[in-house]
Amino acid sequence: MNVFDKIKGNLVVSCQALPEEPLHSSYIMGRMAYAAMLGGASGIRANSVEDIKEIKKTVDLPIIGIIKRDYEGCDVFITPTLEEIDLLCQEGVDIIAIDGTSRIRPDGKTISEVFPIIREKYPNQLFMADCSTYEEGIQAHQLGFDCIGTTLSGYTDYTKGKHLPDLDMMERLVKDISVPIIAEGGIWSPEQLKAAFDKGIHSAVVGSAITRPMEITKKFIEAIR
Template sequence: MKSKEEILESIKGGLVVSCQALPEEPLHSSYIMGRMAYAAFEGGAIGIRANTVEDIQEIRRTVDLPIIGIIKKVYGDCPVFITPTMVEIDALAEEGVEIIALDATERVRPDGKLIEEVFPEIRRKYPDQIFMADCATYEDAKKAVELGFDCIGSTLAGYTEESKERSLPDFDLIGRMVTDFDVPVIAEGGISTPQELKKVMDLGVHAAVVGSAITRPLEITKKFVSVVK
């Protein structure tokens, strides 16, 4: 089994492709996500971000790349839905996902607790697991580093009440994270063009995740259609 350092080094300087499709989306299928991951691998991706154990298992049958695993689960009207409870953490850990990402914002979680209350328990249970903090603000990132997350991402910038006015990609947030913190920073969220990807890489991030611009043809099609209507 590779060490934390070896896993993080394996994605350094590269592109992670997010291969996800929710139940209401046309490409919702573990088989299709496996093929998406294979296409990403063939194109030069060095990692995959994937949702659900079923998709992750199919992707593992298709490519041998490190996976950033999440489970999106909605609990009532709680806004935290990216790996929101220990149930999802346990499922991903049992699957042996290299990196587990979870919402690390200041929002109250489904169990009524804050990230600073739940992450110490998660870390005690899984001391050797790599955990990525999906952050929305600089304050989220600062707290995540203090709590001992192994890497931090800009994943939720623009998607919370505190950050909804931010334009994406949030170059300012990403740059501050790289400058101020000594843990790997993974740029994610709103990277839509190769030029934007190069700009975030030039900021000194450890790696970057691109999803919709590569693996969501419905959204890509809408962008093109919007200019011809």
């Protein structure tokens, strides 16, 4: 069974904590991923080689790997350069997710200039494009990405304020693209997750609503203020 069959119609749980967050720890992310697996998740999305190594100790599920890295003067931070891709390939993850937006990358190039080079170097690696618009999803498909995520809708300057989850983007991509569409971004409830699957998506990634207690707490506090 290939990796896309394994996650089809099911949930991938994103287990990430940034350095400034209380749960930032490879050990804790490993336990988070293990809990997600016991809860029925079909895959894990994880950030950094350290976290991925730890998760693999107890979790035998497909992994969508990323490396978040900030480069001065650049908005692209999800697996932004070939250096991060090399590290993830060496570690061995099922799918590597990279920024698939039209924004300029740290090397001054666009995804349409960079991805053919990446694909030539790693012809057998599966790649996911984290996009913010329908048009970026179409472009990513034309470039040869293996799956398309709605991950960055609402998180780029030109999509700020978009109502999330972006069900319209999901529906349009499902209709017009043959590769798996993975819903990600702004899914905070089981009802929203069901609404995403009703659009015909292949799989969905949920992170903050499951694995980030600080953000979950803020949501509850907002509701009573």
